[in-house]
Each structure stands twice: as C-alpha cells, then as structure tokens.
Amino acid sequence: MLKSIALLIASLVSLASCAQFHPYQAAGSVIVRTQGYDSYATDRYKPAGPLAARIVGxxxxxxxxxxxSVYDTGRPVEDHYQCEGVVSSSGGMPNCTPATVLTDEEREARLLKEWHYVAGCDYFYIDKDHQHRVDEHGKCPKLRGSSAEGLGVQLWIHEDGPVCKEAAIVFRGTVSGDVGDWESNLHWLRRELPGYDQYNQVHDYIINYLGLLDSAPCYREGKTEIVAIGHSLGGGLAQLAAYSDNRIRHVYAIDPSMVIGTDTVAPGRLRKNSQGLHTELIYEHGEILAYPRYLIRQFNPPTACNPRIVTERMKLLKGSPISQHSLTDFNAGLLAVSRGQKPESRPFILQDIPPCASS
Structure with missing residues (x-):
C-alpha cells in the first residue's frame, strides 16, 4: 500500500515537473505558455491588463x-457587471467602485458597437422536420435527421471601412438542461455510437455558416480575416471550425472544452488547415475545465507552430471551480483588469519563436 502511494506521488511530481505546473498565481496576472516557452520563468507576475484589453471584445x-434574443433581433445585449466574484484591488486588481463599474458598462457598449450582427442559427429546438428555432429567412442550413439539439452559431463583422478587416464566427457553449450539448460534450465516448452531435454538425456545415458572411456589404473573401470564438463547448467547436475550414486562421477559445472533435476531419485536411493557424486558449486559473485540460496536456502538449497553440491563464476571479467557469464573471474580470490599459501591440501569439521561426 505504501509503495503504491509513493509511486502515485512520484508520478504526480513527474507530471508537474514536465508540465509547467504553477499552482500559485498572483491576482491580476497572466501566465502565457506554449511548447518550449513559459512566461512564468521570466516574468512571474506578468500583468494581465494589456492582454485582457486585446481580447476582451x-x-x-x-x-x-x-x-x-440576439438571434431574434440581431442586437447585442449588454450585461450589468457588478464586482462580486472579481478579485479585490488588494490582490492586484484595479479599484472597483460604482463609478468604475459604470465605466466598464460603457466600455462594454462601445466594444460591442464595433461589431455588426450578420446572421445567426439557433438549433435549440429542432422540430420533426429538423428545422432550427430561428428561421433567418431560410438562410441557415437544415440539419440531417437524428441531429442533436443545441448548436448556436452567430456571424459578426467588424465594420471599420469599405472593406472590413475582420469577421467572427461565434459558437455557443453548454446550456444547462440541453441534452444535445451534453451529447456533444461526450463526443469522445459517443463517436462510435449512432448520432449526429454538434461537432459533426460544425464539420459538415462550416462552409454554409461562413457563407452567411457574403450578405455583409463590407465582407471580402481573402481580405477580411475570419476568427472563430467560443466559450466552453463553444471553444471546442471554434477550434474544430478552424481545422475544418482554412479561411479561419485565428481562434479565441475561452475556458474551452478539452474535446475538439478533430476525428471528424480527414488527416490530410487536418494537416493542411493546421498550417499557419493561431489558437489562443484563454482561461481562468482554477475553473472547472482547467483540470482535465491539464491532464490531457501531459500526453498532448500545445504545439509552438502549425498550429501555434498558446495557453493564457488568467487570475481574475474568486469562488468555486464551477463559478469561475462563468463567462459573465470572466468578462467582468477582463473589463476590470484592463481599465486604463492599452491592448498589447505585439502579442506573443503572433511572435516568431523557435521552432516556428525556422518553419
């Protein structure tokens, strides 16, 4: 028995040493990592503000x-942020008073106004004809029979001139009580069973969803950069979208699922679409999915290039692992820590480091 316990401890220590294991993190800081790089080694208390200012939108x-309601009206809905759950100013965060909360709300409104809603497909309720809840005037593809419910996809465009520089495809994460979401979360276990979960749907219909951008007057294929965004399950779907269609070259996955669904992509296509792909895995230290992702990294660590996968671990919140998975609270933390900060001008995700410099 003692030998077994000793072996277990030795194994955990070995895992920790090879996996850049940092159990402590200062409030308001970020640890940036990829293959062969760990910001903790050179800047243990790297401020999260500039990075947060870049990705909060x-x-x-x-x-x-x-x-x-966004799927129905096409109008963004603002949250009313409070300070509960955000780490205190004594822990390294900017001051949080009613005046600054109001400023955060104003900043949220300004950031959202920079984006124009193009289209959305909400498959929360699928009827007997496998049609989605929101018709979108017939724009959204019908899903094949036996499709799992729950997929939510939105298309946005950043209007900044006659030719827009950036468009976004955004995927909804897990909604409490949605059976289809949980079927998709168990994709690894269910992939040999009958069914058609959200990973299958995104792989098969990504061309249709990106085609909805054609209705945006300033969208120009080849000139407008497309990014994929998602939280939790949506973060896994966003990564799969990029592996399925190489028009997507940057992914922002927030508190992402450890399931990506690359088994749905043909190996040759997966290799091709991985070339030049940049993926940011952005998450709160201690949120519930951080633990299984940590274990998976021991056997499948993030790569420095093709694709460049960078993890960005923030320390913005207090609470339980489940409460720290809240996207609303995380956004409040991002707004708080980025007060008065300029977005980083040269983010690590775009820097040339070995081995990418020679690739």
Missing amino acids: YSLLARQAYIR
Whole structure:
C-alpha cells in the first residue's frame, strides 16, 4: 500500500515537473505558455491588463452566443457587471467602485458597437422536420435527421471601412438542461455510437455558416480575416471550425472544452488547415475545465507552430471551480483588469519563436 502511494506521488511530481505546473498565481496576472516557452520563468507576475484589453471584445462576443434574443433581433445585449466574484484591488486588481463599474458598462457598449450582427442559427429546438428555432429567412442550413439539439452559431463583422478587416464566427457553449450539448460534450465516448452531435454538425456545415458572411456589404473573401470564438463547448467547436475550414486562421477559445472533435476531419485536411493557424486558449486559473485540460496536456502538449497553440491563464476571479467557469464573471474580470490599459501591440501569439521561426 505504501509503495503504491509513493509511486502515485512520484508520478504526480513527474507530471508537474514536465508540465509547467504553477499552482500559485498572483491576482491580476497572466501566465502565457506554449511548447518550449513559459512566461512564468521570466516574468512571474506578468500583468494581465494589456492582454485582457486585446481580447476582451472577443470574449464579449462569446457571451452574445448564449443570449437567445440576439438571434431574434440581431442586437447585442449588454450585461450589468457588478464586482462580486472579481478579485479585490488588494490582490492586484484595479479599484472597483460604482463609478468604475459604470465605466466598464460603457466600455462594454462601445466594444460591442464595433461589431455588426450578420446572421445567426439557433438549433435549440429542432422540430420533426429538423428545422432550427430561428428561421433567418431560410438562410441557415437544415440539419440531417437524428441531429442533436443545441448548436448556436452567430456571424459578426467588424465594420471599420469599405472593406472590413475582420469577421467572427461565434459558437455557443453548454446550456444547462440541453441534452444535445451534453451529447456533444461526450463526443469522445459517443463517436462510435449512432448520432449526429454538434461537432459533426460544425464539420459538415462550416462552409454554409461562413457563407452567411457574403450578405455583409463590407465582407471580402481573402481580405477580411475570419476568427472563430467560443466559450466552453463553444471553444471546442471554434477550434474544430478552424481545422475544418482554412479561411479561419485565428481562434479565441475561452475556458474551452478539452474535446475538439478533430476525428471528424480527414488527416490530410487536418494537416493542411493546421498550417499557419493561431489558437489562443484563454482561461481562468482554477475553473472547472482547467483540470482535465491539464491532464490531457501531459500526453498532448500545445504545439509552438502549425498550429501555434498558446495557453493564457488568467487570475481574475474568486469562488468555486464551477463559478469561475462563468463567462459573465470572466468578462467582468477582463473589463476590470484592463481599465486604463492599452491592448498589447505585439502579442506573443503572433511572435516568431523557435521552432516556428525556422518553419
């Protein structure tokens, strides 16, 4: 018995040593990592503000995918942020008073106004004809029979001139009580069983969803960069979308699922679409999915290039692992820590480091 316990401890220590294991993290900081790089080694208390200022707009869009009225009206819905759950200023976060909360709300409104809603497909309720809840005037593809419910997809465009520089495809995460979401979360276990979950749906219909961008007057294929965004299950779907269609070259996956669904992509296509792909896995330290992702990294660590996968671990919240998975609270933390900060001008995700510099 003692030998077994000793072996278990030795195994855990070995895993920790090879996996950049940092149990402590200062409030308001970020640890950035990829293959062969760990910011903790050179900057243990790297401030999260500049990185948060760069990605907060994408995280706010991820929240819109959960709000069903957005699919109906095409108008973004703002959250009313409070300070509960955000780490205190004594822990390294900027001051949080009613005045600054109001400022955060104003900043949220400004960031969302930079994006224009193009279209959305909400498959929360699928009728006997396998039609989605929101018709979108027939724009959204019908899913094949026996499709799992729950897929939510939105298309947004960043209007900044006659030719828009950026468009986003955003995927909804798990909604409590949605059986189809949980079928998709168990994709690894169910893939040999009959069924057609959201990973299968995204792989098969990504061309149709990206085709909805053609209705945006400023969208130009080849000139407008397409990014994929999602939280939780949506983060896994966003990564699969990029592996399925190489028009997507950047992914923002927030508190992402460890399930990506690459088994649905042909090996040759997967290799091709991985070339030049940038994926940011952005998450709160201690949120519930961080633990299984940590275990998976021991056997399948993030790669430095083709695709470049960078993990960005924040320390913004307090609470239980489940409560720290809340996207609303995480957005409040991003807004708080980025107060008065300029977005980082040269993010690590785009820097050339070995071995990518020689690729």
